[in-house]
Amino acid sequence: MSVFQLTVRSVVREAEGVLGLLLADPAGADLPPWEPGAHLEVTLPSGAVRHYSLCGDPGDRGAYRLGVLREPAGRGGSEEVHASVGPGTVLGVRGPFNRFPLVPAERYLFVAGGIGITPLLPMVRSLPPGSWSLLYGGRSLASMAYREELAGLPGVTLVPQDTEGLLDLDAALGGLPPSTAVYCCGPEGLLRAVEERWEGPLHTERFGAAGSDGSEGSEGGFEVELRRSGRTVRVEPGRSLLDAVREVVPGVAYSCEEGWCGTCETKVLAGAPEHHDSVLGEEEKAAGASMMICVGRSRGPRLVLDL
Numbered sequence: 001m002s003v004f005q006l007t008v009r010s011v012v013r014e015a016e017g018v019l020g021l022l023l024a025d026p027a028g029a030d031l032p033p034w035e036p037g038a039h040l041e042v043t044l045p046s047g048a049v050r051h052y053s054l055c056g057d058p059g060d061r062g063a064y065r066l067g068v069l070r071e072p073a074g075r076g077g078s079e080e081v082h083a084s085v086g087p088g089t090v091l092g093v094r095g096p097f098n099r100f101p102l103v104p105a106e107r108y109l110f111v112a113g114g115i116g117i118t119p120l121l122p123m124v125r126s127l128p129p130g131s132w133s134l135l136y137g138g139r140s141l142a143s144m145a146y147r148e149e150l151a152g153l154p155g156v157t158l159v160p161q162d163t164e165g166l167l168d169l170d171a172a173l174g175g176l177p178p179s180t181a182v183y184c185c186g187p188e189g190l191l192r193a194v195e196e197r198w199e200g201p202l203h204t205e206r207f208g209a210a211g212s213d214g215s216e217g218s219e220g221g222f223e224v225e226l227r228r229s230g231r232t233v234r235v236e237p238g239r240s241l242l243d244a245v246r247e248v249v250p251g252v253a254y255s256c257e258e259g260w261c262g263t264c265e266t267k268v269l270a271g272a273p274e275h276h277d278s279v280l281g282e283e284e285k286a287a288g289a290s291m292m293i294c295v296g297r298s299r300g301p302r303l304v305l306d307l
């Protein structure tokens with residue numbers, strides 16, 4: 001799928017630390033259709049590539065709406081959006097892609113943590129009232145984007161952590177009929193907590209995968225030695241490992257660039273990979289013998305790959 005250019009039509013403050021962007025075709029043409037759960041791959045003016053969920057109305061072909069959380073400890077993409085993207089900024093876009101589709105079910109429970117609300121918002125809007133409920137946790141009420149829009153919908157429970165503590169997942173998941181489709185998007189800890197408690201159909205979208213801004217570690221960049229090529233390259237913050245590798249090995253195999261297809265799996269000869277993919281299981285990740293270089297990074301200052 002090729003990259004096309006969209007112009008930022010407007011920027012609004014959706015909540016504390018969250019900007020809402022409307023992107024439109026510069027000539028006003030209709031945008032490619034999408035379904036709830038879809039996301040865009042966005043190339044920022046610096047060249048950094050990030051993935052953002054679409055959170056507007058799929059029926060509006062005139063604009064895409066994104067919500068971007070400012071993450072000072074992230075890899076720089078969200079800081080760039082907050083500091084220098086404004087009306088008129090031109091962004092490169094690929095997509096929409098959907099690896100978090102809404103499957104038919106009789107009943108749904110949506111669990112959102114923080115900015116994880118973005119893909120879930122169009123989902124709940126598309127479903128008949130009474131067929132779903134949404135549990136939405138955030139740091140504080142002021143930090144919770146789209147809370148006014150959600151307030152008008154039945155079945156929404158907002159849980160600001162500063163006044164009400166963490167989401168009560170035991171209560172929320174405990175009495176559900178096993179056929180309920182549970183959708184969860186948010187930080188890793190929340191997803192793990194839901195996975196531990198729910199054995200029925202579970203659909204998750206992780207931050208930190210797909211080059212989003214939730215990554216931790218290696219923020220100052222790291223070095224990667226490509227043993228077979230005899231070259232070492234530096235991976236700066238905001239740049240993907242795959243990108244750096246392609247400089248030396250232009251023909252390296254990759255496809256989705258989102259950590260789910262497995263094409264770019266590479267043997268790790270030394271160092272500790274930081275995994276952000278959804279291909280490897282927990283044990284494989286812990287073993288660290290291979291990694292998806294499209295989304296993976298390094299926990300330490302140096303990584304050695306069999307390339």
Ligand code: FES
Binds near residue numbers: 254257295
């Ligand atoms: Fe698909 Fe890396 S290119 S997992």
